[in-house]
Amino acid sequence: MENELTTAQRAKVLIEALPYIQQYNNKIIVIKYGGSTMVNEGLQRAVMGDIVLLSLIGVKAVLVHGGGPEINEALNKMGKKTEFIGGLRVTDQETAQVVQMVLAGKISKNLVNLIGNIGGRAIGLSGIDGQMIEARKMSEELGFVGDIVNVNTQPILDVLEKGYIPVISTVGFDREGNCYNINADTAAARIAGTLKAESLINMTDIAGLLRDKNDPKSLISKLNVSDAPQLIRDGVISGGMIPKVNCCIEAIRRGVKKVFIIDGRIPHSILIEVLTDEGIGTMFV
Numbered sequence: 182m183e184n185e186l187t188t189a190q191r192a193k194v195l196i197e198a199l200p201y202i203q204q205y206n207n208k209i210i211v212i213k214y215g216g217s218t219m220v221n222e223g224l225q226r227a228v229m230g231d232i233v234l235l236s237l238i239g240v241k242a243v244l245v246h247g248g249g250p251e252i253n254e255a256l257n258k259m260g261k262k263t264e265f266i267g268g269l270r271v272t273d274q275e276t277a278q279v280v281q282m283v284l285a286g287k288i289s290k291n292l293v294n295l296i297g298n299i300g301g302r303a304i305g306l307s308g309i310d311g312q313m314i315e316a317r318k319m320s321e322e323l324g325f326v327g328d329i330v331n332v333n334t335q336p337i338l339d340v341l342e343k344g345y346i347p348v349i350s351t352v353g354f355d356r357e358g359n360c361y362n363i364n365a366d367t368a369a370a371r372i373a374g375t376l377k378a379e380s381l382i383n384m385t386d387i388a389g390l391l392r393d394k395n396d397p398k399s400l401i402s403k404l405n406v407s408d409a410p411q412l413i414r415d416g417v418i419s420g421g422m423i424p425k426v427n428c429c430i431e432a433i434r435r436g437v438k439k440v441f442i443i444d445g446r447i448p449h450s451i452l453i454e455v456l457t458d459e460g461i462g463t464m465f466v
Contacts, residue, residue: 374435
């Protein structure tokens with residue numbers, strides 16, 4: 182195949198990656214993984230491979246995952262209708278239990294298993310483990326959708342210190358023993374901010390922020406957070422992108438150095454972002 186690299190070209194790629202490997206060595210990177218990139222098995226394996234590679238070169242990778250499509254599937258099988266308000270799932274007590282079962286049970290363990298099979302070491306944690314994500318009701322109409330009150334990062338740090346990749350499912354708890362459905366973008370931003378992570382990478386199923394959503398060439402590769410409100414007013418950032426962008430801004434304000442929205446449909450997009458000059462997607466500064 183003509184796009185295969187020669188041995189010399191491979192060596193050049195590795196040397197070019199060296200400054201980035203040095204820059205990120207022993208630093209924490211939080212990766213938020215969700216959407217349709219989770220459903221494709223080939224892509225899922227590539228993403229986990231990237232995370233294992235980062236871990237092996239000394240990067241402290243923390244994986245935070247969602248699982249909306251699989252939650253929908255489980256609720257449909259139970260004959261339970263799902264209603265959304267402002268992009269958030271209305272969650273009664275039964276739905277909250279299903280969310281916990283799907284995220285902390287099925288998805289988390291599948292990802293941990295996949296990482297292990299590729300040669301990495303991972304441990305699944307939910308926001309309830311070690312009382313990591315304390316939450317309260319966001320509103321009565323949304324039910325058990327959690328607003329994050331506090332993040333305790335000690336369980337994450339303990340797992341990282343032992344050389345494991347933490348795989349975090351975004352369910353929360355309160356002092357009354359309730360379980361909460363937490364938006365994965367919000368949770369990833371808060372976790373990254375509390376960890377003072379070097380960077381937060383949001384994997385989505387779009388190329389990044391586009392000036393014109395119909396033109397992939399109109400990618401905004403770098404965005405100062407102070408320019409975001411104007412882009413929202415102009416309609417450049419709209420719909421489901423608004424909460425995503427707000428989470429990115431929140432992470433920067435909480436002390437994360439760099440935040441990216443990248444296209445998770447491109448194989449090895451994490452490595453392209455972290456270890457090359459070109460990068461991929463939109464970077465928030």
